Amino acid sequence: MGSLSDFKKDMKETLTGEEVSEFDDIGDVVIEMNDVTFGYSSGGTVIRNIDLRIDRPGLYCVVGPNGVGKSTLIKCMSKIEEPTSGDILINGRSIRTMRHKDVAKFIGYVPVVSKDVFSMSVLETILIGCQNRRSGDSDESKMKAVYKVMVLLNIQDLSEKLFSELSAGQHQKVAIARGLVQKPKVLILDEPTANLDVKYQVYVVELLRALAESEGMIVIMISHDLNISAKYAHEVIMMSTPGVIYKVGPPEEVITKENIEKVYCVHCKVIDDEGVPVVILGQSMMDEFGNID
Numbered sequence: 569m570g571s572l573s574d575f576k577k578d579m580k581e582t583l584t585g586e587e588v589s590e591f592d593d594i595g596d597v598v599i600e601m602n603d604v605t606f607g608y609s610s611g612g613t614v615i616r617n618i619d620l621r622i623d624r625p626g627l628y629c630v631v632g633p634n635g636v637g638k639s640t641l642i643k644c645m646s647k648i649e650e651p652t653s654g655d656i657l658i659n660g661r662s663i664r665t666m667r668h669k670d671v672a673k674f675i676g677y678v679p680v681v682s683k684d685v686f687s688m689s690v691l692e693t694i695l696i697g698c699q700n701r702r703s704g705d706s707d708e709s710k711m712k713a714v715y716k717v718m719v720l721l722n723i724q725d726l727s728e729k730l731f732s733e734l735s736a737g738q739h740q741k742v743a744i745a746r747g748l749v750q751k752p753k754v755l756i757l758d759e760p761t762a763n764l765d766v767k768y769q770v771y772v773v774e775l776l777r778a779l780a781e782s783e784g785m786i787v788i789m790i791s792h793d794l795n796i797s798a799k800y801a802h803e804v805i806m807m808s809t810p811g812v813i814y815k816v817g818p819p820e821e822v823i824t825k826e827n828i829e830k831v832y833c834v835h836c837k838v839i840d841d842e843g844v845p846v847v848i849l850g851q852s853m854m855d856e857f858g859n860i861d
Contacts, residue, residue: 597659597674597753597786598623599645604654606637606644614640615811618654625784626802627777629791633832637811638790639680642756645788646677676752678743680759680790690734690742691727694718697746717745720775736763744772748779755779757789761796769793773800798823798845806831820845829853833860 601620607613615637622628630638643649645656647663656663658674676697691714698710718724721741726734731742740763747755760776761769773789777800780787791797797804797819804822808814808831815822823845825838835850853860 596624596784598657599754599786600657601645602655602657604644604651604656606640606649606651613652613811615644618813620805620813620816622786622788625780625786627773627780627800628786628788628803628805629797629801630788630805630807631791631794631797632807632814633809636807636809638807639758640811641807642677642758642788642790646675646756647671648677672750672752674752675754675756676747676750678747678755678757678760680762687730687732689727690718690723690729690731693731693742694745694749697749699750713749713751714745717749720748721745721772737765737768740764741768741772752785754786754788757787759790759792761791761793769796776800777802794823794828794847798847823847 599620599622601618604618605613605616607616618641630641632638640649644651647656647666647668650664658666658671663671694714694717695710698705698713715724715727718727721744723738723741723745726738726742731739734742740760744757744760747757755776757776761772764772773791773796776787776789779785780802791801799819801819803817804815804819805813806815806822806827814831815827820840820843823838825836828834828836828838828847833853835853837848837850838845839848840846
């Protein structure tokens, strides 16, 4: 595995290849969520009155306790779910008026756990991500792009293995590769470090940050690790009950003792490590009956 500086140095060559993708012509992307609410008829409201604007490249980490609607937020942003009310705009255009194929030209979505259980090889699985690249791309160009992404994620030795035979961690890395190879301007990932050991958690998040910086991409990921988010995110989006955005901003403004204790209901200390907040967790504020002290 290379260092973060190696990622930045090699990212342009690794992810773009020799041919220019149609996505290079899209330019900067602005995503706006205006008073967005989503709920299921049988399960009540999941997120409510969300106002959010993401208008510059960077790594954005969405954090918050279980059940506050983090996955629903990014699914609405990707047009996987349709808001109950409110609107989501991509470069000023409502996604309600856009086909899924049109949204996919801007946004690539990587789920937390792939549900693909069919017997395809890793190579074939990642090739599926090439469907949103320029239609005139040659098979050789697509194969080259797939191989470069596999090398970047250190999964080239898995190319001939069946996807259904992989471990959970390997599944996740292949899913990330499939998202990267389609080369969108916005990459949205639901817990991309799930099922990975610490070494690869750091590796993947360093890679995503480097990708955002070198390619001018917006990378949005859900994370349950406040310290990884604090170290690598350009901005943190903290969600809280009842499905609202509690705070948005740089890590040092969002990952604070006050915010963590309020949102997560756990005592903590937050210390400064050369400008990076480091969270030291203490006791839960909940008693044995689930009541908050």
